[in-house]
Amino acid sequence: MTDLSRRQVTLDEVAERAGVSRSAASRVINNAPHVSKAKRAAVLRAVADLGYVPNATARALATQQAGAVVLAISSDSAQVFADPFFAEVVVGISATLDETELELMLLLATSSRGRTRLEQLLRTRQAAGVMLMSMHGDDPLARLAEQSDVPVVFGGCPIGFEPRYYVDADNRGGARLATEHLIASGRTRIATITGRMDEGAGGARYKGFQEALAVAGLDASRVAHADFSEDGGTAAMRELLDKHADLDAVFVASDQMAVGALQVVKEAGRSVPGDVAIVGFNDIAGARHIDPPLTTVAQPIQSLGREMARMLLALISGDTPTPLILPTRLVRRGSS
Amino acid sequence: MTDLSRRQVTLDEVAERAGVSRSAASRVINNAPHVSKAKRAAVLRAVADLGYVPNATARALATQQAGAVVLAISSDSAQVFADPFFAEVVVGISATLDETELELMLLLATSSRGRTRLEQLLRTRQAAGVMLMSMHGDDPLARLAEQSDVPVVFGGCPIGFEPRYYVDADNRGGARLATEHLIASGRTRIATITGRMDEGAGGARYKGFQEALAVAGLDASRVAHADFSEDGGTAAMRELLDKHADLDAVFVASDQMAVGALQVVKEAGRSVPGDVAIVGFNDIAGARHIDPPLTTVAQPIQSLGREMARMLLALISGDTPTPLILPTRLVRRGSS
DNA sequence: ATGAAAGCGCTAACAC
DNA sequence: GTGTTAGCGCTTTCAT
Numbered sequence: 001m002t003d004l005s006r007r008q009v010t011l012d013e014v015a016e017r018a019g020v021s022r023s024a025a026s027r028v029i030n031n032a033p034h035v036s037k038a039k040r041a042a043v044l045r046a047v048a049d050l051g052y053v054p055n056a057t058a059r060a061l062a063t064q065q066a067g068a069v070v071l072a073i074s075s076d077s078a079q080v081f082a083d084p085f086f087a088e089v090v091v092g093i094s095a096t097l098d099e100t101e102l103e104l105m106l107l108l109a110t111s112s113r114g115r116t117r118l119e120q121l122l123r124t125r126q127a128a129g130v131m132l133m134s135m136h137g138d139d140p141l142a143r144l145a146e147q148s149d150v151p152v153v154f155g156g157c158p159i160g161f162e163p164r165y166y167v168d169a170d171n172r173g174g175a176r177l178a179t180e181h182l183i184a185s186g187r188t189r190i191a192t193i194t195g196r197m198d199e200g201a202g203g204a205r206y207k208g209f210q211e212a213l214a215v216a217g218l219d220a221s222r223v224a225h226a227d228f229s230e231d232g233g234t235a236a237m238r239e240l241l242d243k244h245a246d247l248d249a250v251f252v253a254s255d256q257m258a259v260g261a262l263q264v265v266k267e268a269g270r271s272v273p274g275d276v277a278i279v280g281f282n283d284i285a286g287a288r289h290i291d292p293p294l295t296t297v298a299q300p301i302q303s304l305g306r307e308m309a310r311m312l313l314a315l316i317s318g319d320t321p322t323p324l325i326l327p328t329r330l331v332r333r334g335s336s
Numbered sequence: 337m338t339d340l341s342r343r344q345v346t347l348d349e350v351a352e353r354a355g356v357s358r359s360a361a362s363r364v365i366n367n368a369p370h371v372s373k374a375k376r377a378a379v380l381r382a383v384a385d386l387g388y389v390p391n392a393t394a395r396a397l398a399t400q401q402a403g404a405v406v407l408a409i410s411s412d413s414a415q416v417f418a419d420p421f422f423a424e425v426v427v428g429i430s431a432t433l434d435e436t437e438l439e440l441m442l443l444l445a446t447s448s449r450g451r452t453r454l455e456q457l458l459r460t461r462q463a464a465g466v467m468l469m470s471m472h473g474d475d476p477l478a479r480l481a482e483q484s485d486v487p488v489v490f491g492g493c494p495i496g497f498e499p500r501y502y503v504d505a506d507n508r509g510g511a512r513l514a515t516e517h518l519i520a521s522g523r524t525r526i527a528t529i530t531g532r533m534d535e536g537a538g539g540a541r542y543k544g545f546q547e548a549l550a551v552a553g554l555d556a557s558r559v560a561h562a563d564f565s566e567d568g569g570t571a572a573m574r575e576l577l578d579k580h581a582d583l584d585a586v587f588v589a590s591d592q593m594a595v596g597a598l599q600v601v602k603e604a605g606r607s608v609p610g611d612v613a614i615v616g617f618n619d620i621a622g623a624r625h626i627d628p629p630l631t632t633v634a635q636p637i638q639s640l641g642r643e644m645a646r647m648l649l650a651l652i653s654g655d656t657p658t659p660l661i662l663p664t665r666l667v668r669r670g671s672s
Numbered sequence: 673a674t675g676a677a678a679g680c681g682c683t684a685a686c687a688c
Numbered sequence: 689g690t691g692t693t694a695g696c697g698c699t700t701t702c703a704t
Contacts, residue, residue, distance in 0.1 A: 008460055008461065008681080010681060010682090011681065011682065011683095012681080012682095020690085020691090021690065021691045021692080022682085022683095022691085022692095023683085023684085023690075023691060023692080024689085024690065024691075026682070026683065026684090027689095027690095029682095030683085033689095034689055034690075035689070035690085036689065036690090039689085039690090051459070053456050053459060053460045054681085054682075055397075055460070055462070055680090055681050055682070056462055057393055057396045057397045057402070057462065057680085057681080057682090058397050058680070058681035058682040058683090058696090059681080059682055059683075060393045060682090060696095061391075061393045061394050061397050061680090061681080061682070061683095061696050061697070061698090062681075062682040062683040062684080062695080062696055063682080063683065063684090063696085064696065066393070068441065071442075078427045078430060078431060079427065081423055081426060081427050081430075082420070082423050082424050082427050082638075083420075083423065084418070084419075084420040084423060084621075086423055087417055087418050087419065087420060087422055087423040088418050090417060090442065090444075091414045091415065091417050091418050091444070094414060094417075094442070094444040094446075095414060098444075098446075098447050098449055098450060099449075103441050103443070103453075104441060104442045104443075105404065105439050105440060105441050105442070106407075106426065106430070106440045106441070106442050107439070107440075108426075108427070108430040108434075110430075110434075111434050113434055113435075114434055117439075120389050123387070123389060124344055124389045124391065125344065126391070126392050126393065259625055284621075284622075285420075285620075285622060286620075286621065286622025286625060286626070289595055289622060289625070289626045290622075290625045290626065290627075291626075291627045344697085346697060346698090347697065347698065347699095348697080348698095356674085356675090357674065357675045357676080358675085358676095358697095358698090358699095359674070359675055359676080359699085359700080360673090360674065360675075362698070362699065362700085363674095365698095366699085369673095370673055370674075371673075371674085372673065372674090375673090375674090390697085390698075391696090391697050391698070393696085393697080393698090394680090394696070394697035394698040394699090395697080395698055395699075396680095396698090397680050397681070397682090397696090397697080397698070397699095398679080398680055398697075398698040398699040398700080399680085399698080399699065399700095400680065
């Protein structure tokens, strides 16, 4: 009987059917106190009979609080979202949100339209909260987000400023781990290919690399900068081979770049890991299948999503969480 | 001056500031006719001064139409969304939606809660439209979606029934292409590893395989069923090698499975493509980097997303689009 | 061309 | 416990 109802069933109809006032019905729906057992039951029955589903829009308008949170990816190209990384993050977020009434909106704030939308979101309280990823520190939206009165959690700590609330992977620690591993296996002329230095992850991984080398008293001058992409890795590795022909290992700040770099090294006639050891970062799905299988630093991506959502929920309910750094770990495979 | 406004700026405030009635202001905002040039200008100025942004919730309530569309992934495990495939789809969808006022909500309808949410979405008009992916034909939600009075477009044609509106990749054609390529290169004892046969893509790819073999008058009995996953591919390949030791080629219905299969073939001491040629499906990012690089069938994933969104927009605005099949193409690499 | 008034479906004060 | 009332911010007849 609930099937045929094309029209929205209203609370008034439920109330009428149950023979109670609208407020009583409302109280039952939101299981608030001050309703007699009998009336409560009557309302519940009416709800079932009529197939009542509260109108989220009306509720949002009345309560002045939105029923959705937003995951916004702020970046120059929508293409970055194609990185499997985000899909994993979304799975984590979704898992956490699943236990609430909140919906998840996705905003690829890539075009100027998208950015405007994000800006409006931040200004008006159309969303219960916002999760922001791929934010560059110098992006004005970052500041705006920080000042906004809608709760905002950053995913990844942008370079240049530390947001109040964020969850990030331990990029620096992971890079140290990787570099120390290289050192421990006897390498001494260790290079690095960095990611974009205007991104938090790029800077942090570079810093970790430097630290490890400093502690060991090794030379940290063999560095080439790239942009996290495979092609970038290719170019950077060529540069490295060119300028620092003596290198015997390289810490590459992303697996995608490592793939490109590996190719170049092999084409240059050097063996991996014999002549040159390589360690990547991210543990992408393909990492174990390239030849040789890539040693890399894995980060708990789904947890990242889960924790971002959790932190946002905390913020929404008025708590004051502290930033979170999630551990990374080294996955040893053949390339080092 | 627009910065400090913590409170929502209302239309009334704009109207007052502009010295006009609320209706006039409203007309300007929605650029409706019947407003004098002077008043229009005044309102526009007030909007700019105050930093007015219409309240989407209130608007939705008044107009009875939602400001968001939903992408729902219906599947037993949230994990499927981690497939990079969806990220690409989302990029496509987002690109199309970017030109509209519609927001994108993401619903991983995996838990029973998630499914309930999807169901309610379909029953109540809380969303302007819904895009449904990974639907199994026997899922009751599929029927419900088909009857729902909110516009629904399917991504991928579920097995068992053909939805009114869908966009799909040419899975059957792609599989034929792949198999024909194998035949053309002289293989005669061709096997296949299928995906889940309860999914549209799984069935269609298998059918394409059969067709190609039938046309060539070749035996199509060498088949093992798997579930699209790498582990599934591994197991299926073992089975195949066991039961049909004479095979000289295999069409694998997904790259993930192909990766597993390739491994098994090599471990069995057979060379690829010398002894056994392999063709995959999907052209995942890693396909070109495995050894040997994987020949595979590529589908236009972003286009899939774009077209789904376009079709949904058409539906929302009252048109009656026709289903779309997007072409696939063979990407020849080393494994065949 | 213009403004007044009546909702959209819900919640929340407030009286009883 | 219970019901009445007044909004939330917007759109939309309907008179003027």
